Amino acid sequence: MWGDRRSFHELHELLGECWDCENADMSRAEGCSYIGVISYFSYEVRHAFMGDRLLTLDDKPVKDWSDEMFQLFEKEMERFEVGIELTWPHMLFIMASWWECLRHQDCPMRVLGIIREFTVNIEQLLQQRSKTQYPKIEPYLHGAIYAANPYLMHFMEHINYEYLRWSTFSRVTLSTLAEEMACAAFGTYQYEDFMATLKKQAKKLDCPIEKLRAKVDEWVYEIEL
Known part of the structure; x- marks a missing residue:
């Protein structure tokens, strides 16, 4: 982006009007739900406009900061372009969480137009990847993700890990992405299997599921302190 x-x-201010994304008192349970996912997006957007993510000056990448660069960044904003890099699993979960926000919170009317604009752009990008495989991933942009899942953040990171693992071998096809996203759809075998894994690990560690933290290199869990 x-x-x-x-x-x-x-965009950051608009996200804040949908939910108090900067709430320092967010509970572990909230942070594990759609609230945590949309707050993660808000965090990335905030750091992007601060220049802490992707940055170009006169269409050339900026890799190192200096006092001179910082002064230009503040005084000549029009010369800069900022951005963030998100994986497809993260983007799909973010959109599902944003829609879930609208179900729980009174948001400004213009939010709906922006969400639709995001959706159209995502559709176009995915179709550019593969028009024939697009129908397989389309449901996850239009409601197939169970955003009311209280452990949505765990599911997002699990799928994202699998997506990145596949990407180390080759470019991930939309068919492969759709297969991994099946874990996000309520009632699927993949959903039930991963939920059972979370419950088993929480019981083993004697803690709530929202306090689990994945040690991704070994794909085991420990308690988040």
């Missing part, structure tokens, strides 16, 4: 600083700043 790329844009000027002002656009990213406005």
Whole structure:
């Protein structure tokens, strides 16, 4: 995602109107749900307009900061473009969480238009990847993700890990992405299997599921302190 600083700043403020994403008192349970996912997105957007993610100056990548660069960043904003890099699993979960926010919170009317614009852009990008495979991933952009899952963050990171693992071998096809995303759909074998894994690990460690933290290299869990 790329844009000027002002656009990213406005997006961050808009996300804040949907939910208090900067709430320092967020509970572990909230952080594990759709609230945590949308807060993660808000966090990335905020750091993007601060120049802490992707950054170009006059269409050239900026890799190192200096006092001179910082002064330009503050005084000549129009010369800069900022951005963030998100995986497809993260983007799909973010959109599902954003829709879930609308179900629970009174948001400004313009939010709906922006979400639809995001959706159309994502559809176009995925179709550019493969028009023939697009129908397999389309449901996960239009409601197949069970965003009311109280452990949505765990499911997102689990799928994202599998997605990144596949990407180390080759470019991940939409068919493969759709197979991994099946874990996010309530009632599927993959959903039930991973939920059972979380419950088993929580019982083993004698803690709530939301306090689990994955040690991804070994795919085991420990208690988040």
